[in-house]
Amino acid sequence: MSVADNLEEIKQRIQQACKNCERNDEKITIIGVTKYVSIDRAREALEAGVNNLGENRREGFLEKHEAIGEEAIWHFIGSLQSRKVKEIINKVDYMHSLDRKSLAKEIQKRADKQVPCFVQVNVSGEDSKHGLDPSNVEDFIHSLKEYDRIKVVGLMTMAPHIDNEEELRAVFRKLRALRDIIRDQKLVHAPCKWLSMGMSNDYQLAIEEGATHIRVGTSLVGS
Numbered sequence: 001m002s003v004a005d006n007l008e009e010i011k012q013r014i015q016q017a018c019k020n021c022e023r024n025d026e027k028i029t030i031i032g033v034t035k036y037v038s039i040d041r042a043r044e045a046l047e048a049g050v051n052n053l054g055e056n057r058r059e060g061f062l063e064k065h066e067a068i069g070e071e072a073i074w075h076f077i078g079s080l081q082s083r084k085v086k087e088i089i090n091k092v093d094y095m096h097s098l099d100r101k102s103l104a105k106e107i108q109k110r111a112d113k114q115v116p117c118f119v120q121v122n123v124s125g126e127d128s129k130h131g132l133d134p135s136n137v138e139d140f141i142h143s144l145k146e147y148d149r150i151k152v153v154g155l156m157t158m159a160p161h162i163d164n165e166e167e168l169r170a171v172f173r174k175l176r177a178l179r180d181i182i183r184d185q186k187l188v189h190a191p192c193k194w195l196s197m198g199m200s201n202d203y204q205l206a207i208e209e210g211a212t213h214i215r216v217g218t219s220l221v222g223s
């Protein structure tokens with residue numbers, strides 16, 4: 001399937017999800033996750049109109065960024081070792097995986113300008129997942145105040161690989177509730193308006209629960 005055909009289908013589903021919860025579908029950003037696919041396929045996504053591209057590994061990010069460059073808006077969505085920050089941070093438009101102080105410190109040290117960041121939260125509590133425990137998110141975000149190279153634009157989570165709709169919704173709802181608490185504090189360094197949640201399997205549910213950014217790989221570009 002061409003990316004354009006897949007995108008058409010995804011857009012229809014987004015529209016449907018937005019209808020279900022009376023949201024405006026123009027407010028949903030589709031991040032095309034290209035980690036499984038070639039540079040050519042990533043270019044095809046861009047040509048189909050997916051301007052936001054996401055990679056979860058440093059090597060893949062650098063490779064695609066080098067080939068495609070500033071035409072795309074670049075999202076880094078994977079875990080990153082602090083000592084690798086310097087290699088990518090000035091090529092990243094949005095960082096989705098800020099989850100610890102050491103990473104924040106390194107971004108502060110290496111970034112040439114302010115980086116919009118999502119704070120990653122491990123809502124489901126699975127050991128295999130990165131991200132902060134929900135109970136630590138508020139303190140963590142407050143502690144970023146001194147870092148003028150970091151702007152907390154939202155929260156991000158990865159839902160568990162399950163089919164149970166109610167359990168998935170509960171994860172998304174919890175992230176949204178946390179987002180609401182922080183957003184309502186109107187912190188200058190952390191407007192925290194956005195929610196990066198929802199992947200190929202669950203983006204419609206995530207949208208119904210408030211996602212503003214969905215990260216779609218398999219169902220958009222293939223695997």
Ligand SMILES: *Cc1c(COP(=O)(O)O)cnc(C)c1O
Binds near residue numbers: 056200
């Ligand atoms: C791989 C990945 C995605 C996309 O997953 P699909 O199921 O292929 O849509 C989204 N977010 C993160 C953090 C990922 O690593």
